[in-house]
Amino acid sequence: xxxxxxxxxxxxxxxxxxxxxxxxxxxxxxxxxxxxxxxxxxxxxxxxxxxxxxxxxxxxxxxxxxxxxxxxxxxxxxxxxxxxxxxxxxxxxxxxxxxxxxxxxxxxxxxxxxxxxxxxxxxxxxxxxxxxxxxxxxxxxxxxxxxxxxxxxxxxxxxxxxxxxxxxxxxxxxxxxxxxxxxxxxxxxxxxxxxxxxxxxxxxxxxxxxxxxxxxxxxxxxxxxxxxxxxxxxxxxxxxxxxxxxxxxxxxxxxxxxxxxxxxxxxxxxxxxxxxxxxxxxxxxxxxxxxxxxxxxxxxxxxxxxxxxxxxxxxxxxxxxxxxxxxxxxxxxxxxxxxxxxxxxxxxxxxxxxxxxxxxxxxxxxxxxxxxxxxxxxxxxxxxxxxxxxxxxxxxxxxxxxxxxxxxxxxxxxxxxxxxxxx
Amino acid sequence: xxxxxxxxxxxxxxxxxxxxxxxxxxxxxxxxxxxxxxxxxxxxxxxxxxxxxxxxxxxxxxxxxxxxxxxxxxxxxxxxxxxxxxxxxxxxxxxxxxxxxxxxxxxxxxxxxxxxxxxxxxxxxxxxxxxxxxxxxxxxxxxxxxxxxxxxxxxxxxxxxxxxxxxxxxxxxxxxxxxxxxxxxxxxxxxxxxxxxxxxxxxxxxxxxxxxxxxxxxxxxxxx
Numbered sequence: 001x002x003x004x005x006x007x008x009x010x011x012x013x014x015x016x017x018x019x020x021x022x023x024x025x026x027x028x029x030x031x032x033x034x035x036x037x038x039x040x041x042x043x044x045x046x047x048x049x050x051x052x053x054x055x056x057x058x059x060x061x062x063x064x065x066x067x068x069x070x071x072x073x074x075x076x077x078x079x080x081x082x083x084x085x086x087x088x089x090x091x092x093x094x095x096x097x098x099x100x101x102x103x104x105x106x107x108x109x110x111x112x113x114x115x116x117x118x119x120x121x122x123x124x125x126x127x128x129x130x131x132x133x134x135x136x137x138x139x140x141x142x143x144x145x146x147x148x149x150x151x152x153x154x155x156x157x158x159x160x161x162x163x164x165x166x167x168x169x170x171x172x173x174x175x176x177x178x179x180x181x182x183x184x185x186x187x188x189x190x191x192x193x194x195x196x197x198x199x200x201x202x203x204x205x206x207x208x209x210x211x212x213x214x215x216x217x218x219x220x221x222x223x224x225x226x227x228x229x230x231x232x233x234x235x236x237x238x239x240x241x242x243x244x245x246x247x248x249x250x251x252x253x254x255x256x257x258x259x260x261x262x263x264x265x266x267x268x269x270x271x272x273x274x275x276x277x278x279x280x281x282x283x284x285x286x287x288x289x290x291x292x293x294x295x296x297x298x299x300x301x302x303x304x305x306x307x308x309x310x311x312x313x314x315x316x317x318x319x320x321x322x323x324x325x326x327x328x329x330x331x332x333x334x335x336x337x338x339x340x341x342x343x344x345x346x347x348x349x350x351x352x353x354x355x356x357x358x359x360x361x362x363x364x365x366x367x368x369x370x371x372x373x374x375x376x377x378x379x380x381x382x383x384x385x386x387x388x389x390x391x392x393x394x395x396x397x398x399x400x401x402x403x404x405x406x407x408x409x410x411x412x413x414x415x416x417x418x419x420x421x422x423x
Numbered sequence: 424x425x426x427x428x429x430x431x432x433x434x435x436x437x438x439x440x441x442x443x444x445x446x447x448x449x450x451x452x453x454x455x456x457x458x459x460x461x462x463x464x465x466x467x468x469x470x471x472x473x474x475x476x477x478x479x480x481x482x483x484x485x486x487x488x489x490x491x492x493x494x495x496x497x498x499x500x501x502x503x504x505x506x507x508x509x510x511x512x513x514x515x516x517x518x519x520x521x522x523x524x525x526x527x528x529x530x531x532x533x534x535x536x537x538x539x540x541x542x543x544x545x546x547x548x549x550x551x552x553x554x555x556x557x558x559x560x561x562x563x564x565x566x567x568x569x570x571x572x573x574x575x576x577x578x579x580x581x582x583x584x585x586x587x588x589x590x591x592x593x594x595x596x597x598x599x600x601x602x603x604x605x606x607x608x609x610x611x612x613x614x615x616x617x618x619x620x621x622x623x624x625x626x627x628x629x630x631x632x633x634x635x636x637x638x639x640x641x642x643x644x645x646x647x
Contacts, residue, residue, distance in 0.1 A: 071447040159447050166445055172625065176632050224460050226627050229634070229642055236641030256471030257464060261642060285478050286471035290536070292543035304489060318544060325550040339623045341616045349558035350550075357619040358626030364641060365633070372638055376629045383625040 056084040056091045058143035059134045064151050069162075072126030072155035077119045082136040082143065085114050096135040100147070101128050124153045164419045171386070176379030183375030191374050196335050196353035197366050203333045204241050207308035213248040214238075215307040217298060217323060219314020219338070220291055223257045226361075227339050231314035232261055233364035234337070238311060239266045243273035251284040252301060254294040259286045295319040299326045312336040312351070313360065316343045324350035337363060390416060430637045437635035475500060503531065572607055579604020 059079045067074035077097070084091040094113055098106040099121065109132070110119060124130065129152050134145045183189055207214045216238065218231035235251075242249050249266065253259045262284045270279040287297040299322065302310070310327040312320070312334065320336075320343040327334045328350050336347035337355030347354045355363055358380065365373035394416050401409030436456060443449040479493035487493075510517050512527025521528045561567040578584040584600035591598050597606065633639035 069447060071450055156447050159445050162445055169441075169628075172628055173632060176629050177636075180636075180638065222460075222464060224457070226630065230630060233639060233641040255464075256467035256469075256474075259474060260467065260470060264643070265641060282478065286474045288475075289471075290540070292540040293536075295543050296539070300492070318547060321550045321554060322543065322546055325554055339626070341619050341623075344619070345558075346554065349554040356622075358622035361623075361626030361630040364630075364639060368641075373633065376633050376638065379632075380625045380629045383628065384622070387621050387625075 053141050054091050054138035055141050056136050056138045056143050057082045058136055058145045059095065060145070062132065062134055062145050062148055064130070064132050064148035066151060066154050067120070069156045069159040070153070072153045073124050074120060074122045075124060075130055075151060075153050077121065077132055077148070079117055079134060079145070081115065081117050084138070085136065087115075090114050091138045092136050093138055094136075096137065098133050098135070100131045100133075103129070103150075106133070126153050126155050128152065162422065165422055168386070168419075172379070172383040175382035176376050179378040180372050180375040183371035183378070186371070189371065189374050189378050191366065191377055194355070194359050194362070194366055196337065196355045196359065197363055199333075199335060199353050200238060200367065201241065203309040203311075203335060204238070204245055204247060206333055208245040208247045210308040212308035213250045213305055214242060214309045214311070215298075215302065215305075215327075215332070216249060216251045216311045217314070218251070218253060218258055218262065219312075219316050220254045220294060220319065221315040222255045223261055225315050227315040228255075228258060230337075230339075230360050230364065232258070232265055234311070234313050234360075234367065235262060236265045236269055237364060237367035239269035240273050243270045243275045243278060246275070246278065249283050250301065250305065250307065252287045252294070252298050253284060254287060254289055254291075256286055259284050291317065291319060295322050298323055302326045302330050302332070306330045307332050310334045312338070312347065313355075313363075314338065316340060316347075321346040321350060327351075390420065426640065426643060429643050430640065434635055434637065437631065472500075503528070506531065572611075575600060576604045576607060 059082050062077065062079040065076050065078075066072075067076050081095075082092050086092075092114055094111060095116055096111055097109045097119055099109040100106050109121065112119065121130070121132075129150045131147050131150045133147045136143045136145075179189070204214060216235055218235065219225075219228055221228050223229065223232075239249060251262055251266075253262060263281055266283055267276075267279050270276050287294050301307075302323075303326065307327075307330070310323075310332045312323060312327075313336070316323070316338050317340070320338070320340075324334060324336060324347055334351035335353045335355070336351040337360035338344065338347065339357050339360055341357070344354065344356055362377050362380075365377055394413060397409040397412040397416070400406050401413055439449065440453055440456065443452045476497065479496045483490045483493040483497065505511065507521045507528045510519060510521055510526070510528075512530075513519050513521065513523055514525050515523045519526070522532075523529065555573070559566070559570045559573055561570050578587070579601040584604065588599040588601075596602055630639065634642070
């Protein structure tokens with residue numbers, strides 16, 4: 001009875017086990033048939049009758065060309081695929097690309113899929129000579145192409161692919177330098193008011209009146225990021241005001257080099273303000289490189305010390321909203337600035353003032369009020385003018401060219417695309 | 424000299440890196456300079472670690488406010504440093520990497536630091552809700568437009584959007600909420616983001632030139 005009951009209990013499990021094994025065997029068969037030909041394309045040593053051979057044509061017009069405008073490290077290959085390389089029912093299963101260095105033994109460079117018609121061979125040496133050939137293979141036949149003419153990659157001294165980039169950089173850079181020089185000679189320049197920077201004095205004054213510290217957060221990236229540099233330059237201007245007002249500044253950082261740079265900056269600001277004795281290294285302290293560890297520490301400082309003013313200036317990622325919302329919850333006046341578009345909405349929602357993109361980089365010049373610094377901001381406007389003109393012309397040309405099929409307008413669009421595409 | 428040498432280094436490195444964009448043989452210099460930076464940053468780790476220990480030790484010794492947290496920090500720092508340096512609890516012994524599978528160092532990272540980081544990260548969900556509540560209040564015309572756009576995107580990104588407007592015929596399918604959401608993201612939103620990106624690019628050029636030419640020297644500790 002016991003045995004019978006037990007057997008009936010196990011029957012469903014046995015049935016499913018049987019199904020599982022059948023399923024497994026079927027799947028194995030299917031996978032065996034659809035194996036990647038590039039991985040299983042070794043030659044078979046078994047003799048195959050001619051009638052069963054799947055003969056394929058080799059690739060044609062295989063050309064090896066030196067990649068222009070590089071340091072002599074790249075050769076570009078192009079070819080016309082085998083005529084048996086078809087989208088549907090292709091006899092060709094793939095290609096094998098071989099390279100011969102200095103008449104040595106051919107070495108397999110790459111396995112390529114059907115439809116491939118080009119390849120870039122990089123990290124080469126300009127003193128070696130290279131030639132290439134391709135094998136197109138079916139399931140039991142290999143068609144070898146002719147070898148390319150031996151070629152050496154050549155070193156070029158100027159990258160003419162980037163001539164338009166050079167032109168734009170020259171115009172914008174030249175405009176910046178021109179306006180700096182103009183301002184240096186005493187020319188009056190108009191710079192529009194930036195609300196976030198106009199509020200800096202008010203924010204520092206508020207902290208002074210309330211007797212609470214000012215928290216300065218320079219983002220979570222290191223000194224090699226331009227946003228951190230921008231943050232540190234703003235810190236220099238802000239800490240001079242803080243020293244004048246004799247207010248306390250607190251700056252937890254997540255990078256050791258930022259700590260060193262920030263200390264030097266604040267120390268110099270206190271010296272300029274004539275209060276070197278008020279400076280202390282404790283104003284800037286290292287917390288951790290770990291993103292959320294840093295956030296936890298800064299949030300803790302905000303909640304415990306309740307700063308009256310919080311500056312968030314630099315590169316921020318997922319922590320932007322956590323920091324800004326915590327600052328908001330403790331009632332601090334917050335001025336934020338970042339060049340990361342993804343984080344800007346968070347700052348706009350949670351902070352009182354936000355420096356959007358370029359304003360972060362303009363802040364130091366704006367706060368300094370020095371003519372030569374303001375001149376550089378004016379130079380940016382030339383770049384903006386070029387961008388605006390290009391966008392306007394591009395939109396008009398694209399619209400007219402598409403709507404009325406005007407060839408000249410299509411040429412303008414093509415030319416603009418080339419001008420603003422970096423190689 | 425304290426200012427001149429760093430300014431000279433900045434000028435030379437800046438100019439060389441600009442040149443390397445246009446002169447192929449110098450293309451790898453950018454990578455080389457970033458290696459130099461990494462080497463300097465490694466030494467700076469000692470500065471950071473030293474500052475951490477010194478500031479928290481001083482706080483704990485003077486029994487300043489919340490000194491208990493400093494004890495926790497110091498214990499955590501010393502424990503991780505000891506376990507990592509001496510490979511304590513590492514099945515591979517002293518020759519194995521500290522992050523080897525099953526090592527105590529890796530276990531602490533996986534089961535203490537990672538959950539703590541995830542906890543902090545998950546706070547974001549609540550902060551997004553509170554920030555959205557403030558941002559999307561229809562206080563004025565701009566805020567109302569923002570609210571409507573956000574509402575359309577919110578609905579468009581869920582099956583509910585299609586459920587509500589799926590009946591609209593194909594010739595007017597732009598009025599279907601998911602399509603409106605796609606249009607808002609791809610047209611006005613993308614245009615705004617690109618405008619910001621162009622501004623950022625120009626701002627970076629301008630600031631870099633100020634730094635390379637030595638006009639902006641606040642990051643070196645001032646103008647003197």
